[in-house]
Amino acid sequence: MVKLRIDGKEIEAKEGTMLIEAAREVGAVIPSLCYNEELPPYGACRLCLVEVKRGKQSRITTSCNYPVMEGIEVSTTSEKVLKYRRINMELIFARCPNSETIKEMAREMGIEKPRFSLKDDDCILCGLCVRACKEVVGVSAISFVNRGTNRWVATPFFDHSAVCIGCGSCAYVCPTQCIGMEDVGTIRRFRKWNTEFKLKECKVCGYPFAPEFQLEFMRKKANLPKDYLDTCPNCRP
Ligand code: SF4
Numbered sequence: 001m002v003k004l005r006i007d008g009k010e011i012e013a014k015e016g017t018m019l020i021e022a023a024r025e026v027g028a029v030i031p032s033l034c035y036n037e038e039l040p041p042y043g044a045c046r047l048c049l050v051e052v053k054r055g056k057q058s059r060i061t062t063s064c065n066y067p068v069m070e071g072i073e074v075s076t077t078s079e080k081v082l083k084y085r086r087i088n089m090e091l092i093f094a095r096c097p098n099s100e101t102i103k104e105m106a107r108e109m110g111i112e113k114p115r116f117s118l119k120d121d122d123c124i125l126c127g128l129c130v131r132a133c134k135e136v137v138g139v140s141a142i143s144f145v146n147r148g149t150n151r152w153v154a155t156p157f158f159d160h161s162a163v164c165i166g167c168g169s170c171a172y173v174c175p176t177q178c179i180g181m182e183d184v185g186t187i188r189r190f191r192k193w194n195t196e197f198k199l200k201e202c203k204v205c206g207y208p209f210a211p212e213f214q215l216e217f218m219r220k221k222a223n224l225p226k227d228y229l230d231t232c233p234n235c236r237p
């Protein structure tokens with residue numbers, strides 16, 4: 001365990017804990033869009049900034065990828081922290097001015113309109129979808145392409161990815177809900193990945209419950225019998 005102070009409170013935290021977790025544990029409100037405790041931190045949205053004092057040195061840093069350390073003093077609400085978070089929020093808001101999630105977060109920070117020139121994007125490049133696909137699903141069907149202002153998340157060659165299993169994990173973690181997954185009848189579509197999958201109909205109740213491709217992927221991975229995933233979770237004994 002290490003001892004540190006967060007917003008004046010002395011706390012103990014397990015070594016390896018990230019500051020964002022330790023601070024939220026003691027009631028600090030730290031905004032973030034790209035942090036998900038199930039995935040490796042990435043520090044992309046830069047909304048979780050905090051000020052860390054170590055001896056005589058002080059620095060502003062992202063708290064999602066900064067581990068707790070003995071003796072440090074952390075401020076989650078210093079003037080500098082609030083100023084830089086606000087600038088980062090304005091930049092994100094200017095990139096995605098029509099996202100309801102972003103609009104609401106910006107409003108909570110007192111921003112009604114960003115000062116920067118507006119774009120018309122819906123992706124904040126947080127990388128959550130890429131990390132979930134790689135680290136949780138284990139297939140790497142999507143990745144970042146290009147650099148700078150032309151950076152996107154996409155499938156290889158912007159075409160149907162041969163390894164995408166249609167599981168939807170990317171859509172579930174996306175903070176701006178911009179992947180556009182929808183199940184219509186027996187088809188699952190992904191607007192952003194320009195792809196669709198046939199859903200398996202449960203052999204008992206007929207409900208289309210998961211993409212056939214995903215079920216086959218899971219069946220092979222777990223070495224299950226051929227008909228094991230023919231029934232939906234509700235009808236499975
Ligand atoms: S739906 Fe495709 S791209 Fe999205 S997480 Fe699953 S495998 Fe990856």
Ligand code: SF4
Nearest residue numbers: 123124126127129174
């Ligand atoms: S599509 Fe969504 S999850 Fe992926 S980088 Fe963009 S905002 Fe993040």
